[in-house]
Amino acid sequence: MIASAALPKTGRRSKRYADWLENGAHLSAAEFLRRYEAAPEVKAELINGIVYLASPVRLDQHGEPDSLIQTWLCNYAVATPGVKSATNSTARFGPDDVPQPDGLLRVVPERGGSARVNAKGYLEGAPELVAEVAASSASLDAREKLATYRRAGVAEYVLWRTADESLDWWALEEDEYQPLGAGGDGFLRSRVFPGLWLDSAALLAGDGAKVMETLQLGLQSAEHAAFVAELQRRAK
Numbered sequence: 001m002i003a004s005a006a007l008p009k010t011g012r013r014s015k016r017y018a019d020w021l022e023n024g025a026h027l028s029a030a031e032f033l034r035r036y037e038a039a040p041e042v043k044a045e046l047i048n049g050i051v052y053l054a055s056p057v058r059l060d061q062h063g064e065p066d067s068l069i070q071t072w073l074c075n076y077a078v079a080t081p082g083v084k085s086a087t088n089s090t091a092r093f094g095p096d097d098v099p100q101p102d103g104l105l106r107v108v109p110e111r112g113g114s115a116r117v118n119a120k121g122y123l124e125g126a127p128e129l130v131a132e133v134a135a136s137s138a139s140l141d142a143r144e145k146l147a148t149y150r151r152a153g154v155a156e157y158v159l160w161r162t163a164d165e166s167l168d169w170w171a172l173e174e175d176e177y178q179p180l181g182a183g184g185d186g187f188l189r190s191r192v193f194p195g196l197w198l199d200s201a202a203l204l205a206g207d208g209a210k211v212m213e214t215l216q217l218g219l220q221s222a223e224h225a226a227f228v229a230e231l232q233r234r235a236k
Contacts, residue, residue, distance in 0.1 A: 022051060028095055029097065032044075044100075045098060047140070047148050065133045068211065076105065079195075081228065082234070084108060091124075091125075093125070111234045113127075130158070136163075146177065149177075186200075194218075198211070
């Protein structure tokens with residue numbers, strides 16, 4: 001491990017961030033964030049105390065799929081007062097885990113959510129749902145990051161493995177992730193966010209219009225209306 005003295009002083013940027021933020025380094029969350037804040041040129045995560053640097057992003061395997069899943073999450077949040085979505089945001093789960101999920105949904109604290117934004121602007125605690133789009137990082141996202149999200153108490157985890165043309169949606173049950181089954185119509189339905197419906201076949205095919213059509217059906221459902229009413233009641 002590189003000594004803290006080798007780090008750049010506060011307010012200065014180092015062009016050789018690899019000298020002190022290395023892939024595979026073992027760090028605490030506090031030390032990782034200190035080094036990460038001094039390296040704005042990179043994207044990195046701390047998973048179970050190990051640093052992972054991001055790979056180059058391909059348009060077809062990550063960029064476009066990520067845009068579609070973010071649109072799906074954002075539209076749900078816009079239609080659900082008290083719920084917010086975010087993209088690529090650093091979250092501190094504990095002393096060994098600082099992930100940066102591709103997307104997330106959270107209930108704001110004023111409406112009963114447990115995750116909060118700290119003084120530095122990072123999310124503290126687990127959001128209710130996280131989503132990852134994975135190609136080269138599929139094995140990491142399906143194993144180590146899944147374990148991190150489970151330990152933190154993330155209620156639902158959506159993983160789109162684009163190279164495998166596959167989608168997994170897990171729900172937390174008694175501290176273990178279980179696959180979320182589709183309904184008779186083939187749609188996946190969130191248990192934590194009523195009305196968050198997904199046509200996974202359309203998503204995998206890149207059919208954004210059909211993905212949004214299915215979401216609109218969920219947003220018009222009685223279960224979503226009841227959830228919105230409950231969120232409004234909590235605000236009072």
